[in-house]
Amino acid sequence: MEAENIVERLNKYEFDNHNVFTGFRSVGEARKFAEERNGKLMEVGFTDGNDNPLEDDSQNLIAENKYYKAFAGPDYQIIHSSDEGFQEVANQLKERQNELTSKSPDEKYFSDADWQIEEDAVIVLYKGKVQNVTSRERSKYLMHTKVYELAVSVPKSE
Numbered sequence: 001m002e003a004e005n006i007v008e009r010l011n012k013y014e015f016d017n018h019n020v021f022t023g024f025r026s027v028g029e030a031r032k033f034a035e036e037r038n039g040k041l042m043e044v045g046f047t048d049g050n051d052n053p054l055e056d057d058s059q060n061l062i063a064e065n066k067y068y069k070a071f072a073g074p075d076y077q078i079i080h081s082s083d084e085g086f087q088e089v090a091n092q093l094k095e096r097q098n099e100l101t102s103k104s105p106d107e108k109y110f111s112d113a114d115w116q117i118e119e120d121a122v123i124v125l126y127k128g129k130v131q132n133v134t135s136r137e138r139s140k141y142l143m144h145t146k147v148y149e150l151a152v153s154v155p156k157s158e
Contacts (some may be wrong), residue, residue, distance in 0.1 A: 039154035059148040067150040
């Protein structure tokens with residue numbers, strides 16, 4: 001079995017003197033990546049609705065041993081696959097899918113999103129009800145969501 005090339009999976013942002021990588025599947029994976037590449041852990045925020053990471057440690061990701069948080073507004077709750085309560089909501093979605101005999105377009109969407117529940121999913125609740133199932137990457141573009149991720153800054157070679 002061939003080893004995964006982690007750099008191909010991660011998101012890379014180039015700056016003048018360093019590159020910033022996001023998209024880690026765990027804090028441990030980010031720490032190992034930093035150690036192997038003479039990098040440093042950092043926290044970034046995607047807070048302008050675009051794919052522009054800014055250094056932002058306001059969510060204490062490193063201290064809380066988390067690699068992702070997102071906030072969308074007062075009526076919304078974003079639950080990541082690493083959050084408490086995620087599995088309960090995901091199980092409810094799967095049970096609902098199993099009960100369906102004829103599917104409406106909305107129900108087909110939830111069914112088609114099942115792969116995201118298995119991967120590194122994000123479930124968006126609106127007033128306590130599931131509105132959307134999406135990925136961490138796509139969550140940056142939802143409803144002015146502010147997304148915070150653990151990142152690794154690696155110096156550029158000269």
